[in-house]
Amino acid sequence: MIEAVGLTKIYGKTVAVDELSFTVNPGIVTGFLGPNGAGKSTTMRMILGLDTPSRGRALIDGVPYASIPRPLTKIGSLLDANWIHPNRTAKAHLRWMAASNGIPVKRVTEVLDTVGLSAVADKAAGKYSLGMKQRLGIAGALLGDPEILLFDEPVNGLDPEGIHWIRSFMKQLAANGKTVLVSSHLLSEMSLTADHLVVIGRGRLISNSSTADFIANSTTASVRVRSPQLPQLREILVGAGLAVTDVPDGLSITAAPIEQIGELAGNAGITLHELSGQAGSLEDAFIKLTGDSVEYNAHDGLGPVSPTEFTSAQDASPTAGAAPAPYRGN
Amino acid sequence: MSLLNVERIKLFSTRSPYWCLLLVVVFGLGLSAILSLVEGGANAGVSTSQAGINFAISVIMVMAALAITTEYRFGTIRNSFLAVPKRGKVLAAKTAVVAVIALVVTLITSFAAYYLMVAIHGPDAPANAMDINNADEWRYIWGPAVIVMVAAVIAVSVGSLIRQSAGAIAALLIWPTLESLFPLFGSFGRRVAPWLPFNAGSKFYTAGFSDGQGPPALDGRYPSPNWWQGGLVFVGTAAVLYVVALILLKKRDA
Numbered sequence: 001m002i003e004a005v006g007l008t009k010i011y012g013k014t015v016a017v018d019e020l021s022f023t024v025n026p027g028i029v030t031g032f033l034g035p036n037g038a039g040k041s042t043t044m045r046m047i048l049g050l051d052t053p054s055r056g057r058a059l060i061d062g063v064p065y066a067s068i069p070r071p072l073t074k075i076g077s078l079l080d081a082n083w084i085h086p087n088r089t090a091k092a093h094l095r096w097m098a099a100s101n102g103i104p105v106k107r108v109t110e111v112l113d114t115v116g117l118s119a120v121a122d123k124a125a126g127k128y129s130l131g132m133k134q135r136l137g138i139a140g141a142l143l144g145d146p147e148i149l150l151f152d153e154p155v156n157g158l159d160p161e162g163i164h165w166i167r168s169f170m171k172q173l174a175a176n177g178k179t180v181l182v183s184s185h186l187l188s189e190m191s192l193t194a195d196h197l198v199v200i201g202r203g204r205l206i207s208n209s210s211t212a213d214f215i216a217n218s219t220t221a222s223v224r225v226r227s228p229q230l231p232q233l234r235e236i237l238v239g240a241g242l243a244v245t246d247v248p249d250g251l252s253i254t255a256a257p258i259e260q261i262g263e264l265a266g267n268a269g270i271t272l273h274e275l276s277g278q279a280g281s282l283e284d285a286f287i288k289l290t291g292d293s294v295e296y297n298a299h300d301g302l303g304p305v306s307p308t309e310f311t312s313a314q315d316a317s318p319t320a321g322a323a324p325a326p327y328r329g330n
Numbered sequence: 331m332s333l334l335n336v337e338r339i340k341l342f343s344t345r346s347p348y349w350c351l352l353l354v355v356v357f358g359l360g361l362s363a364i365l366s367l368v369e370g371g372a373n374a375g376v377s378t379s380q381a382g383i384n385f386a387i388s389v390i391m392v393m394a395a396l397a398i399t400t401e402y403r404f405g406t407i408r409n410s411f412l413a414v415p416k417r418g419k420v421l422a423a424k425t426a427v428v429a430v431i432a433l434v435v436t437l438i439t440s441f442a443a444y445y446l447m448v449a450i451h452g453p454d455a456p457a458n459a460m461d462i463n464n465a466d467e468w469r470y471i472w473g474p475a476v477i478v479m480v481a482a483v484i485a486v487s488v489g490s491l492i493r494q495s496a497g498a499i500a501a502l503l504i505w506p507t508l509e510s511l512f513p514l515f516g517s518f519g520r521r522v523a524p525w526l527p528f529n530a531g532s533k534f535y536t537a538g539f540s541d542g543q544g545p546p547a548l549d550g551r552y553p554s555p556n557w558w559q560g561g562l563v564f565v566g567t568a569a570v571l572y573v574v575a576l577i578l579l580k581k582r583d584a
Binding site: 071084 | 333336340400401404405409412413416
């Protein structure tokens with residue numbers, strides 16, 4: 001179990017993580033969700049003892065990370081797939097990690113096999129594609145056969161095949177009874193893999209609930225109608241006390257059964273060209289919740305632009321805007 | 331013990347240490363060979379057999395600094411701290427491995443360079459130039475390796491403090507040059523110069539020794555450390571830097 005208690009990180013005047021408290025329960029996949037810059041990575045780094053919290057604490061099974069003997073056998077993590085030396089082979093990379101935690105060398109071969117990198121194990125990791133680096137990172141996380149796993153944005157920048165692989169991999173980990181905390185800025189991604197969601201924005205906790213509850217509570221279903229007799233229809237619907245909004249060439253009615261709308265139109269003899277139920281989009285729900293807490297809000301005269309554009313763009317084509325990250329310069 | 335193995339794997343699974351160590355050996359032996367032969371061996375002597383030593387100090391310091399700065403450059407330092415959250419142990423193991431390698435390689439190179447000159451020096455070499463008669467002369471052979479080892483500790487510490495390859499290497503290479511400028515700063519500079527870390531460190535093997543072939547002594551009017559005083563100044567410098575590096579390593583976010 002991972003436990004964050006009043007976790008706070010302040011850089012100068014910026015509060016990156018603000019009094020964050022949550023627990024990650026064993027045996028399930030917990031999604032750690034928030035827009036870019038919400039403080040997800042910082043929180044994970046504090047959990048793993050890389051960054052010192054300004055206030056509060058993070059505990060793993062009751063103790064701070066630094067107090068865990070042979071930590072890789074307790075908690076495996078992948079925060080950044082680029083954390084590898086480009087001239088070191090995948091095998092050597094895993095071999096030193098194994099040696100540091102008294103993990104038998106044969107585990108290196110095993111995990112390389114698990115992630116499908118056996119054939120390139122003796123190649124310098126710098127020559128790997130981002131997807132391969134991601135697999136190597138996951139191999140490193142699995143090395144000590146830990147019961148807890150932490151992944152930071154594992155699908156970022158992956159091609160569809162890589163995304164599919166990670167997704168099924170997470171589910172498999174949960175099926176094997178592992179505790180998994182995985183961060184993402186994509187709600188749609190999390191809805192596929194996570195059982196529980198911890199949602200943050202601007203470093204603060206926004207929601208902490210099961211994925212099903214989160215989606216049910218934060219999405220609104222609506223009904224969309226198109227008709228050549230739109231003004232009359234609107235009048236009837238408003239007359240019936242329904243919440244009606246105008247949308248391009250049609251109307252949108254929220255919080256009303258689709259049957260009721262059809263019957264109202266039928267009784268009045270109004271022709272309908274479309275009568276369709278619209279499931280509330282997860283991304284919309286997410287934006288509604290975190291919209292106020294997006295750190296880098298663009299303003300271009302069209303009102304606040306939430307991360308719709310890039311979340312949906314990345315969702316549609318996962319490789320867009322996320323080419324393999326270049327090495328960070330020194 | 332296992333952490334020493336970890337650092338050994340890390341160091342020798344990348345290319346630069348091999349190049350650095352090869353350079354130390356090739357340059358050390360190469361200079362010794364050249365000075366054995368030019369002008370019929372007129373320059374031969376115990377001190378000239380060790381002519382590659384300043385080069386070795388520079389190259390080993392580059393290797394030692396890179397051992398830690400590349401970890402920051404590529405982010406692997408975080409993997410290191412995730413695997414071993416007690417950061418002091420990581421620094422200690424890394425320093426120990428680099429220092430021991432520096433000691434062993436330089437020691438072998440120094441002795442090889444000496445015996446190479448004994449074997450091949452030209453006919454015009456001064457009589458008994460290669461004889462070793464006392465402890466001071468022996469120290470000229472084994473001493474440089476000790477200084478290189480301590481320099482490696484300084485370099486790992488500076489690398490850990492600066493966390494950036496170019497910056498750390500520049501600082502380490504400019505440092506001895508700055509020390510050599512001190513005698514220009516009037517009598518104060520001349521008084522202080524012999525006691526500055528790298529100047530003092532070189533006294534560890536040069537003090538009390540003269541075969542007439544080595545570099546000219548510093549200004550004789552001001553007291554200069556003897557061999558153990560010089561060694562202590564250098565070791566003390568390394569110890570202070572190491573402790574500061576250790577404190578900051580624990581304090582700073584990785």
